[in-house]
Amino acid sequence: MPIGARPPIIRFDHASFGFPGVTALEDITLSIEAGEFVGVIGPNGSGKTTLCRAVLGLLPPIKGQLHIFDCACQELRCRHRAKIGYLPQKGVVDRNFPVTVFETVMMGRYGALGLFHRPGPQDRRIAMESLALVAMERYKDTALGHLSGGQQQRVFIARALAQQPKVLLLDEPTTGLDLPMQHNVIELIQHLHETLGLTVLLITHDINMIRSRVDRLVLLKTRLYAAGPPADVLQPNILEQVYGKGLVISDKDLVIVGDYHHHSH
Protein backbone atom coordinates (compact mmCIF):
# COMPACT_ATOMS: atom_id res chain seq x y z
CA MET A 1 0.00 0.00 0.00
CA PRO A 2 1.52 3.39 -0.90
CA ILE A 3 2.44 5.88 1.81
CA GLY A 4 -0.46 8.19 2.45
CA ALA A 5 -3.06 5.43 2.05
CA ARG A 6 -2.32 3.60 5.28
CA PRO A 7 -3.88 4.39 8.65
CA PRO A 8 -1.78 6.55 11.00
CA ILE A 9 -0.41 4.59 13.93
CA ILE A 10 1.23 7.59 15.66
CA ARG A 11 -0.27 11.06 15.28
CA PHE A 12 1.14 14.30 16.71
CA ASP A 13 -1.30 17.19 16.50
CA HIS A 14 0.34 20.54 17.36
CA ALA A 15 1.94 18.74 20.30
CA SER A 16 4.57 20.31 22.57
CA PHE A 17 6.61 18.43 25.15
CA GLY A 18 8.87 19.45 27.98
CA PHE A 19 9.12 20.27 31.63
CA PRO A 20 8.14 23.36 33.61
CA GLY A 21 10.02 26.26 32.02
CA VAL A 22 11.66 24.11 29.31
CA THR A 23 10.07 23.19 26.00
CA ALA A 24 11.99 20.32 24.42
CA LEU A 25 9.68 19.91 21.42
CA GLU A 26 7.28 22.55 20.17
CA ASP A 27 4.19 22.41 17.97
CA ILE A 28 4.86 19.06 16.32
CA THR A 29 2.33 17.91 13.75
CA LEU A 30 3.24 14.59 12.21
CA SER A 31 1.58 11.31 11.27
CA ILE A 32 3.42 8.00 11.07
CA GLU A 33 1.60 5.32 9.16
CA ALA A 34 1.46 1.61 9.83
CA GLY A 35 4.35 -0.18 8.13
CA GLU A 36 6.44 2.96 7.55
CA PHE A 37 10.19 3.13 8.12
CA VAL A 38 10.88 6.61 9.49
CA GLY A 39 14.26 8.04 10.43
CA VAL A 40 14.39 10.87 12.97
CA ILE A 41 17.44 13.13 12.66
CA GLY A 42 18.66 16.34 14.22
CA PRO A 43 21.61 17.73 16.19
CA ASN A 44 22.25 17.11 19.89
CA GLY A 45 19.50 18.55 22.08
CA SER A 46 17.07 18.75 19.16
CA GLY A 47 14.41 16.74 20.98
CA LYS A 48 14.94 13.32 19.37
CA THR A 49 14.97 11.41 22.66
CA THR A 50 12.04 13.52 23.90
CA LEU A 51 10.10 12.39 20.82
CA CYS A 52 11.05 8.83 21.70
CA ARG A 53 9.83 9.18 25.30
CA ALA A 54 6.60 10.77 24.05
CA VAL A 55 5.89 7.86 21.71
CA LEU A 56 6.54 5.46 24.60
CA GLY A 57 3.82 7.28 26.52
CA LEU A 58 6.30 8.37 29.21
CA LEU A 59 5.92 12.08 28.52
CA PRO A 60 2.44 13.51 27.91
CA PRO A 61 2.15 16.65 25.75
CA ILE A 62 2.02 19.98 27.57
CA LYS A 63 0.11 21.36 24.59
CA GLY A 64 -1.68 19.72 21.67
CA GLN A 65 -2.26 16.01 21.37
CA LEU A 66 -0.41 12.79 20.68
CA HIS A 67 -2.37 9.72 19.66
CA ILE A 68 -0.80 6.29 19.53
CA PHE A 69 -2.94 3.40 18.26
CA ASP A 70 -5.82 5.92 18.33
CA CYS A 71 -5.33 6.39 22.05
CA ALA A 72 -4.18 9.61 23.73
CA CYS A 73 -0.61 9.04 24.90
CA GLN A 74 -1.30 9.81 28.58
CA GLU A 75 -4.04 7.16 28.49
CA LEU A 76 -1.74 4.49 27.06
CA ARG A 77 -2.39 1.36 29.03
CA CYS A 78 0.00 -1.51 29.58
CA ARG A 79 -1.46 -3.44 26.63
CA HIS A 80 -0.83 -0.48 24.30
CA ARG A 81 2.71 0.02 25.53
CA ALA A 82 3.48 -3.64 24.99
CA LYS A 83 2.87 -3.04 21.27
CA ILE A 84 5.87 -0.70 21.10
CA GLY A 85 9.18 -2.55 21.04
CA TYR A 86 11.86 -0.22 22.37
CA LEU A 87 15.63 -0.27 22.06
CA PRO A 88 17.12 2.30 24.46
CA GLN A 89 20.35 4.18 23.84
CA LYS A 90 23.52 2.26 24.62
CA GLY A 91 24.71 3.17 28.08
CA VAL A 92 21.23 3.51 29.54
CA VAL A 93 21.21 -0.14 30.57
CA ASP A 94 23.81 -1.77 32.80
CA ARG A 95 25.30 -4.27 30.39
CA ASN A 96 27.02 -6.15 33.21
CA PHE A 97 23.74 -6.90 34.94
CA PRO A 98 23.74 -10.58 35.93
CA VAL A 99 21.40 -11.79 33.25
CA THR A 100 21.65 -14.30 30.44
CA VAL A 101 20.68 -13.57 26.85
CA PHE A 102 17.52 -15.68 27.20
CA GLU A 103 16.50 -13.98 30.46
CA THR A 104 16.95 -10.60 28.75
CA VAL A 105 14.73 -11.55 25.82
CA MET A 106 12.10 -13.07 28.12
CA MET A 107 11.67 -9.62 29.70
CA GLY A 108 10.06 -8.61 26.42
CA ARG A 109 7.13 -10.88 27.34
CA TYR A 110 6.51 -9.40 30.80
CA GLY A 111 4.51 -6.34 29.73
CA ALA A 112 2.24 -8.38 27.45
CA LEU A 113 1.77 -11.10 30.09
CA GLY A 114 0.51 -8.69 32.74
CA LEU A 115 0.71 -8.99 36.51
CA PHE A 116 0.43 -12.38 38.25
CA HIS A 117 1.02 -14.37 35.04
CA ARG A 118 4.10 -16.53 34.78
CA PRO A 119 5.86 -17.00 31.44
CA GLY A 120 4.80 -20.32 29.93
CA PRO A 121 6.05 -22.56 27.11
CA GLN A 122 4.51 -20.26 24.50
CA ASP A 123 6.41 -17.26 25.88
CA ARG A 124 9.65 -19.25 25.85
CA ARG A 125 8.93 -20.25 22.23
CA ILE A 126 8.33 -16.59 21.26
CA ALA A 127 11.57 -15.58 23.00
CA MET A 128 13.51 -18.28 21.14
CA GLU A 129 11.92 -17.25 17.82
CA SER A 130 12.89 -13.64 18.52
CA LEU A 131 16.46 -14.71 19.18
CA ALA A 132 16.43 -16.69 15.92
CA LEU A 133 15.24 -13.57 14.03
CA VAL A 134 18.41 -11.76 15.11
CA ALA A 135 20.58 -14.89 14.66
CA MET A 136 21.53 -15.05 18.35
CA GLU A 137 19.83 -18.27 19.44
CA ARG A 138 23.11 -20.09 20.04
CA TYR A 139 24.05 -17.50 22.68
CA LYS A 140 20.89 -17.99 24.71
CA ASP A 141 22.70 -19.16 27.86
CA THR A 142 25.56 -16.65 27.55
CA ALA A 143 25.82 -13.78 30.02
CA LEU A 144 24.75 -10.50 28.42
CA GLY A 145 27.93 -8.81 29.64
CA HIS A 146 30.09 -11.34 27.76
CA LEU A 147 28.78 -10.27 24.35
CA SER A 148 30.20 -7.60 22.05
CA GLY A 149 28.36 -4.27 21.67
CA GLY A 150 26.82 -5.35 18.36
CA GLN A 151 25.68 -8.69 19.75
CA GLN A 152 24.13 -6.94 22.75
CA GLN A 153 22.20 -4.66 20.41
CA ARG A 154 20.89 -7.75 18.60
CA VAL A 155 19.77 -9.21 21.92
CA PHE A 156 17.97 -5.97 22.82
CA ILE A 157 16.29 -5.97 19.42
CA ALA A 158 15.20 -9.57 20.12
CA ARG A 159 13.84 -8.41 23.49
CA ALA A 160 11.80 -5.76 21.70
CA LEU A 161 10.59 -8.35 19.14
CA ALA A 162 9.53 -10.72 21.92
CA GLN A 163 6.82 -8.18 22.74
CA GLN A 164 5.39 -8.99 19.29
CA PRO A 165 5.22 -5.25 18.71
CA LYS A 166 3.53 -3.26 15.97
CA VAL A 167 6.07 -0.44 16.30
CA LEU A 168 9.81 -0.76 16.71
CA LEU A 169 11.31 2.33 18.35
CA LEU A 170 15.10 2.50 18.23
CA ASP A 171 17.08 5.22 19.99
CA GLU A 172 20.56 5.55 18.44
CA PRO A 173 20.98 1.80 17.85
CA THR A 174 24.42 2.12 16.23
CA THR A 175 26.12 4.42 18.74
CA GLY A 176 29.38 2.99 20.04
CA LEU A 177 29.59 0.23 17.42
CA ASP A 178 32.33 -0.15 14.83
CA LEU A 179 31.43 0.56 11.21
CA PRO A 180 30.79 -3.02 10.00
CA MET A 181 28.64 -3.66 13.08
CA GLN A 182 26.69 -0.43 12.47
CA HIS A 183 25.82 -1.63 8.94
CA ASN A 184 25.03 -5.05 10.33
CA VAL A 185 22.53 -3.67 12.87
CA ILE A 186 20.88 -1.29 10.39
CA GLU A 187 20.54 -4.12 7.83
CA LEU A 188 18.94 -6.29 10.50
CA ILE A 189 16.44 -3.51 11.32
CA GLN A 190 15.60 -3.07 7.64
CA HIS A 191 15.20 -6.84 7.24
CA LEU A 192 12.79 -6.97 10.22
CA HIS A 193 10.83 -4.03 8.82
CA GLU A 194 10.45 -5.76 5.47
CA THR A 195 9.77 -9.31 6.65
CA LEU A 196 7.56 -8.57 9.68
CA GLY A 197 5.90 -5.42 8.30
CA LEU A 198 6.87 -3.49 11.42
CA THR A 199 6.49 0.26 11.69
CA VAL A 200 10.00 1.46 12.49
CA LEU A 201 10.92 4.76 14.10
CA LEU A 202 14.71 5.03 14.08
CA ILE A 203 16.41 7.89 15.92
CA THR A 204 19.95 8.49 14.77
CA HIS A 205 22.75 10.95 14.22
CA ASP A 206 23.95 9.07 11.20
CA ILE A 207 22.07 10.51 8.25
CA ASN A 208 24.10 8.69 5.60
CA MET A 209 23.63 5.28 7.19
CA ILE A 210 19.84 5.42 6.91
CA ARG A 211 19.06 7.77 4.02
CA SER A 212 18.75 5.00 1.43
CA ARG A 213 16.75 2.70 3.71
CA VAL A 214 13.96 4.82 5.19
CA ASP A 215 10.65 5.81 3.63
CA ARG A 216 10.75 9.21 5.29
CA LEU A 217 13.10 11.40 7.28
CA VAL A 218 11.94 13.66 10.09
CA LEU A 219 14.26 16.59 10.80
CA LEU A 220 14.02 18.09 14.27
CA LYS A 221 15.51 20.99 16.15
CA THR A 222 12.99 21.64 18.91
CA ARG A 223 10.51 22.23 16.07
CA LEU A 224 9.77 20.00 13.12
CA TYR A 225 11.81 21.46 10.26
CA ALA A 226 11.00 18.90 7.59
CA ALA A 227 9.37 15.52 7.09
CA GLY A 228 9.34 13.65 3.82
CA PRO A 229 11.31 11.41 1.48
CA PRO A 230 15.08 11.61 2.14
CA ALA A 231 15.76 13.37 -1.16
CA ASP A 232 13.34 16.16 -0.22
CA VAL A 233 14.60 16.60 3.34
CA LEU A 234 18.34 16.40 2.64
CA GLN A 235 18.47 19.72 0.82
CA PRO A 236 21.28 22.11 1.74
CA ASN A 237 18.92 25.01 2.45
CA ILE A 238 16.83 22.86 4.84
CA LEU A 239 19.79 21.19 6.58
CA GLU A 240 21.59 24.50 7.07
CA GLN A 241 18.65 25.83 9.07
CA VAL A 242 19.16 23.01 11.56
CA TYR A 243 22.88 22.24 11.48
CA GLY A 244 24.20 25.71 10.53
CA LYS A 245 26.88 26.57 8.04
CA GLY A 246 29.19 23.77 9.21
CA LEU A 247 27.32 21.40 6.97
CA VAL A 248 28.70 20.12 3.69
CA ILE A 249 27.08 17.90 1.10
CA SER A 250 29.83 16.07 -0.79
CA ASP A 251 29.81 15.30 -4.49
CA LYS A 252 28.66 11.78 -3.57
CA ASP A 253 25.63 13.26 -1.79
CA LEU A 254 27.06 12.41 1.65
CA VAL A 255 25.95 14.77 4.39
CA ILE A 256 28.87 15.93 6.53
CA VAL A 257 28.19 18.15 9.50
CA GLY A 258 30.69 20.03 11.64
CA ASP A 259 29.58 18.52 14.95
CA TYR A 260 31.84 15.58 15.87
CA HIS A 261 28.74 13.50 16.52
CA HIS A 262 27.67 13.70 12.91
CA HIS A 263 30.60 12.31 10.95
CA SER A 264 29.61 10.61 7.74
CA HIS A 265 31.17 7.36 6.59
Place this chain on the structure above:
Amino acid sequence: MLELFAYDFMQRSLLAAAMVGGLCSLIGVFVVLRGLAFVGAGTSHAAFAGVTLGYLMGWPPLLVAITFGVATVWITGWLEEQGRMKLDVSIGILYTATMAMAIVFIGLMKTYNAEVYGYLFGSVLSVTGEELFLLGGLATLVLGLLIAFWKELFFIAFDQEMAEASGVPARRIFFLLLTLVALTVVVALKTVGAILVFAMILIPASTAYQLTHSLTTLTLYSVIIGTATAVTGVIVSTVWDIPSGPSIVLLATAVFFFSLLISPKRRRISSNHLC
Protein backbone atom coordinates in the same frame (compact mmCIF):
# COMPACT_ATOMS: atom_id res chain seq x y z
CA MET B 1 27.39 -29.00 71.48
CA LEU B 2 24.43 -31.02 70.16
CA GLU B 3 22.57 -30.61 73.47
CA LEU B 4 22.25 -26.90 72.61
CA PHE B 5 19.70 -27.77 69.95
CA ALA B 6 17.45 -29.33 72.57
CA TYR B 7 16.79 -25.95 74.19
CA ASP B 8 13.61 -24.13 73.14
CA PHE B 9 15.36 -20.74 72.99
CA MET B 10 17.99 -22.20 70.67
CA GLN B 11 15.40 -23.71 68.36
CA ARG B 12 13.53 -20.39 68.22
CA SER B 13 16.77 -18.52 67.56
CA LEU B 14 17.84 -20.81 64.75
CA LEU B 15 14.39 -20.64 63.16
CA ALA B 16 14.37 -16.82 63.41
CA ALA B 17 17.91 -16.62 61.99
CA ALA B 18 17.08 -18.92 59.08
CA MET B 19 13.91 -16.96 58.32
CA VAL B 20 15.60 -13.57 58.52
CA GLY B 21 18.73 -14.74 56.67
CA GLY B 22 16.70 -16.22 53.83
CA LEU B 23 14.33 -13.27 53.52
CA CYS B 24 17.01 -10.55 53.74
CA SER B 25 19.18 -12.27 51.17
CA LEU B 26 16.21 -12.65 48.81
CA ILE B 27 15.15 -8.98 48.91
CA GLY B 28 18.86 -8.13 48.87
CA VAL B 29 19.09 -9.39 45.29
CA PHE B 30 16.80 -6.57 44.13
CA VAL B 31 18.35 -4.02 46.51
CA VAL B 32 21.82 -4.70 45.09
CA LEU B 33 20.72 -4.82 41.46
CA ARG B 34 18.50 -1.73 41.67
CA GLY B 35 21.23 0.19 43.53
CA LEU B 36 19.23 0.75 46.74
CA ALA B 37 22.02 -0.12 49.16
CA PHE B 38 21.79 3.09 51.16
CA VAL B 39 17.99 2.94 51.30
CA GLY B 40 18.13 -0.20 53.43
CA ALA B 41 20.63 1.37 55.84
CA GLY B 42 18.43 4.44 56.21
CA THR B 43 15.28 2.37 56.64
CA SER B 44 16.75 0.33 59.48
CA HIS B 45 17.51 3.48 61.46
CA ALA B 46 14.05 4.89 60.73
CA ALA B 47 12.51 1.61 61.90
CA PHE B 48 14.59 1.80 65.08
CA ALA B 49 13.21 5.30 65.71
CA GLY B 50 9.75 3.74 65.36
CA VAL B 51 10.65 1.07 67.94
CA THR B 52 11.82 3.69 70.45
CA LEU B 53 8.68 5.78 69.93
CA GLY B 54 6.59 2.63 70.37
CA TYR B 55 8.25 1.85 73.73
CA LEU B 56 8.05 5.49 74.83
CA MET B 57 4.33 5.80 74.09
CA GLY B 58 3.36 2.23 74.96
CA TRP B 59 2.37 1.48 71.37
CA PRO B 60 3.23 -1.82 69.57
CA PRO B 61 6.90 -1.20 68.66
CA LEU B 62 6.94 -3.31 65.49
CA LEU B 63 3.84 -1.56 64.13
CA VAL B 64 5.39 1.87 64.70
CA ALA B 65 8.65 0.58 63.20
CA ILE B 66 6.79 -0.49 60.04
CA THR B 67 5.12 2.95 59.82
CA PHE B 68 8.44 4.77 60.19
CA GLY B 69 10.25 2.45 57.77
CA VAL B 70 7.58 2.59 55.07
CA ALA B 71 7.14 6.38 55.42
CA THR B 72 10.89 6.86 55.01
CA VAL B 73 11.19 4.79 51.85
CA TRP B 74 8.08 6.31 50.30
CA ILE B 75 9.27 9.88 50.93
CA THR B 76 12.66 8.96 49.48
CA GLY B 77 11.14 7.26 46.42
CA TRP B 78 8.76 10.16 45.85
CA LEU B 79 11.54 12.75 46.02
CA GLU B 80 13.61 10.79 43.51
CA GLU B 81 10.67 10.33 41.19
CA GLN B 82 9.91 14.04 41.24
CA GLY B 83 13.54 14.64 40.26
CA ARG B 84 13.83 16.87 43.31
CA MET B 85 16.67 15.00 44.97
CA LYS B 86 18.90 11.99 44.43
CA LEU B 87 17.96 8.91 46.41
CA ASP B 88 21.18 8.84 48.44
CA VAL B 89 20.81 12.50 49.47
CA SER B 90 17.22 12.23 50.69
CA ILE B 91 17.86 8.94 52.50
CA GLY B 92 20.98 10.46 54.08
CA ILE B 93 18.87 13.28 55.51
CA LEU B 94 16.10 10.98 56.73
CA TYR B 95 18.63 8.45 58.05
CA THR B 96 20.24 10.99 60.38
CA ALA B 97 16.95 12.72 61.22
CA THR B 98 15.28 9.46 62.32
CA MET B 99 18.37 8.42 64.27
CA ALA B 100 18.26 11.79 66.05
CA MET B 101 14.58 11.15 66.81
CA ALA B 102 15.49 7.73 68.24
CA ILE B 103 18.08 9.31 70.54
CA VAL B 104 15.53 11.92 71.68
CA PHE B 105 12.91 9.21 72.35
CA ILE B 106 15.44 7.14 74.34
CA GLY B 107 16.36 10.27 76.29
CA LEU B 108 12.70 10.86 77.12
CA MET B 109 12.35 7.38 78.62
CA LYS B 110 12.40 7.52 82.42
CA THR B 111 14.27 4.25 82.86
CA TYR B 112 16.83 2.12 81.02
CA ASN B 113 15.04 -0.24 78.64
CA ALA B 114 17.12 -3.29 77.67
CA GLU B 115 14.60 -4.33 74.99
CA VAL B 116 15.17 -1.10 73.06
CA TYR B 117 18.92 -1.79 72.99
CA GLY B 118 18.08 -5.31 71.85
CA TYR B 119 16.58 -3.76 68.69
CA LEU B 120 19.69 -1.64 68.20
CA PHE B 121 22.29 -4.40 68.56
CA GLY B 122 20.16 -7.50 67.90
CA SER B 123 19.31 -10.30 70.28
CA VAL B 124 18.25 -13.36 68.36
CA LEU B 125 18.70 -15.60 71.40
CA SER B 126 15.93 -13.73 73.22
CA VAL B 127 13.31 -14.07 70.46
CA THR B 128 10.04 -15.18 72.06
CA GLY B 129 7.48 -17.58 70.59
CA GLU B 130 5.07 -14.66 70.05
CA GLU B 131 7.71 -12.62 68.24
CA LEU B 132 8.60 -15.61 66.13
CA PHE B 133 4.97 -15.99 65.13
CA LEU B 134 4.77 -12.30 64.17
CA LEU B 135 8.05 -12.48 62.26
CA GLY B 136 6.79 -15.59 60.46
CA GLY B 137 3.62 -13.75 59.40
CA LEU B 138 5.54 -10.72 58.10
CA ALA B 139 8.11 -12.91 56.37
CA THR B 140 5.34 -14.91 54.66
CA LEU B 141 3.72 -11.67 53.46
CA VAL B 142 7.00 -10.32 52.05
CA LEU B 143 7.90 -13.66 50.47
CA GLY B 144 4.44 -13.99 48.91
CA LEU B 145 4.64 -10.50 47.38
CA LEU B 146 8.18 -11.14 46.12
CA ILE B 147 7.05 -14.32 44.40
CA ALA B 148 3.87 -12.71 43.01
CA PHE B 149 5.76 -9.78 41.46
CA TRP B 150 9.02 -11.57 40.74
CA LYS B 151 9.24 -10.85 37.02
CA GLU B 152 8.26 -7.18 37.39
CA LEU B 153 10.77 -6.63 40.21
CA PHE B 154 13.45 -8.24 38.07
CA PHE B 155 12.58 -6.01 35.12
CA ILE B 156 12.64 -2.72 37.09
CA ALA B 157 15.95 -3.74 38.66
CA PHE B 158 17.33 -4.15 35.14
CA ASP B 159 15.90 -0.94 33.70
CA GLN B 160 12.90 0.81 35.19
CA GLU B 161 12.24 3.04 32.20
CA MET B 162 12.42 0.14 29.75
CA ALA B 163 10.02 -1.79 31.98
CA GLU B 164 7.59 1.15 32.04
CA ALA B 165 7.89 1.51 28.27
CA SER B 166 7.17 -2.21 27.82
CA GLY B 167 3.89 -2.03 29.68
CA VAL B 168 5.00 -3.02 33.18
CA PRO B 169 3.51 -0.70 35.87
CA ALA B 170 7.08 0.09 36.89
CA ARG B 171 6.38 3.02 39.20
CA ARG B 172 4.00 1.04 41.38
CA ILE B 173 6.37 -1.92 41.40
CA PHE B 174 9.24 0.36 42.50
CA PHE B 175 7.21 1.57 45.47
CA LEU B 176 6.26 -2.03 46.24
CA LEU B 177 9.98 -2.89 46.30
CA LEU B 178 10.69 0.00 48.67
CA THR B 179 7.84 -1.17 50.92
CA LEU B 180 9.16 -4.74 50.92
CA VAL B 181 12.62 -3.48 51.88
CA ALA B 182 11.09 -1.60 54.82
CA LEU B 183 9.06 -4.65 55.93
CA THR B 184 12.10 -6.92 55.66
CA VAL B 185 14.15 -4.52 57.77
CA VAL B 186 11.47 -4.62 60.48
CA VAL B 187 11.33 -8.44 60.31
CA ALA B 188 15.10 -8.59 60.84
CA LEU B 189 15.40 -5.81 63.41
CA LYS B 190 15.10 -7.98 66.51
CA THR B 191 17.47 -10.64 65.18
CA VAL B 192 20.50 -8.62 64.11
CA GLY B 193 19.64 -5.10 65.26
CA ALA B 194 19.21 -1.79 63.46
CA ILE B 195 22.94 -1.22 63.04
CA LEU B 196 23.69 -4.56 61.38
CA VAL B 197 20.42 -5.49 59.66
CA PHE B 198 21.47 -3.97 56.42
CA ALA B 199 24.52 -6.20 56.18
CA MET B 200 22.10 -9.16 56.08
CA ILE B 201 20.41 -7.64 53.05
CA LEU B 202 23.51 -6.44 51.24
CA ILE B 203 26.26 -9.00 51.83
CA PRO B 204 24.70 -12.32 50.66
CA ALA B 205 23.45 -10.79 47.38
CA SER B 206 26.77 -9.01 46.81
CA THR B 207 28.59 -12.30 47.46
CA ALA B 208 26.35 -14.17 45.01
CA TYR B 209 26.88 -11.36 42.47
CA GLN B 210 30.57 -12.31 42.37
CA LEU B 211 29.79 -15.91 41.51
CA THR B 212 27.37 -15.90 38.59
CA HIS B 213 26.04 -14.07 35.55
CA SER B 214 22.51 -15.46 35.80
CA LEU B 215 19.82 -13.83 37.91
CA THR B 216 18.19 -17.16 38.77
CA THR B 217 21.47 -18.62 40.01
CA LEU B 218 22.34 -15.37 41.79
CA THR B 219 19.05 -15.51 43.71
CA LEU B 220 19.60 -19.15 44.66
CA TYR B 221 23.19 -18.53 45.83
CA SER B 222 22.14 -15.42 47.75
CA VAL B 223 19.43 -17.25 49.71
CA ILE B 224 21.74 -20.20 50.45
CA ILE B 225 24.56 -17.90 51.64
CA GLY B 226 22.17 -15.69 53.65
CA THR B 227 20.45 -18.59 55.41
CA ALA B 228 23.64 -20.56 56.03
CA THR B 229 25.61 -17.63 57.46
CA ALA B 230 22.70 -16.57 59.69
CA VAL B 231 22.23 -20.06 61.16
CA THR B 232 25.98 -20.69 61.48
CA GLY B 233 26.44 -17.25 63.02
CA VAL B 234 23.91 -18.03 65.75
CA ILE B 235 25.60 -21.36 66.52
CA VAL B 236 29.04 -19.72 66.62
CA SER B 237 27.76 -16.94 68.87
CA THR B 238 26.27 -19.45 71.30
CA VAL B 239 29.29 -21.74 71.40
CA TRP B 240 31.81 -18.89 71.78
CA ASP B 241 29.51 -16.72 73.86
CA ILE B 242 29.73 -13.65 71.63
CA PRO B 243 26.89 -11.38 70.39
CA SER B 244 24.82 -13.07 67.66
CA GLY B 245 24.30 -10.10 65.27
CA PRO B 246 27.98 -9.30 64.81
CA SER B 247 28.92 -12.98 64.47
CA ILE B 248 26.38 -13.41 61.63
CA VAL B 249 27.60 -10.27 59.87
CA LEU B 250 31.31 -11.05 60.30
CA LEU B 251 30.79 -14.57 59.00
CA ALA B 252 28.89 -13.23 55.96
CA THR B 253 31.67 -10.68 55.39
CA ALA B 254 34.31 -13.45 55.46
CA VAL B 255 32.31 -15.40 52.86
CA PHE B 256 32.06 -12.23 50.75
CA PHE B 257 35.84 -11.75 50.69
CA PHE B 258 36.31 -15.43 49.86
CA SER B 259 33.88 -15.01 46.94
CA LEU B 260 36.00 -12.13 45.65
CA LEU B 261 39.00 -14.48 45.52
CA ILE B 262 37.20 -17.25 43.62
CA SER B 263 34.97 -15.01 41.49
CA PRO B 264 34.87 -15.97 37.80
CA LYS B 265 34.25 -12.25 37.13
CA ARG B 266 37.61 -11.44 38.70
CA ARG B 267 39.30 -14.02 36.49
CA ARG B 268 37.55 -12.52 33.47
CA ILE B 269 38.70 -8.98 34.33
CA SER B 270 42.26 -10.23 34.86
CA SER B 271 42.30 -12.05 31.52
CA ASN B 272 40.88 -8.94 29.80
CA HIS B 273 43.75 -6.92 31.24
CA LEU B 274 46.20 -9.39 29.75
CA CYS B 275 44.79 -9.00 26.25
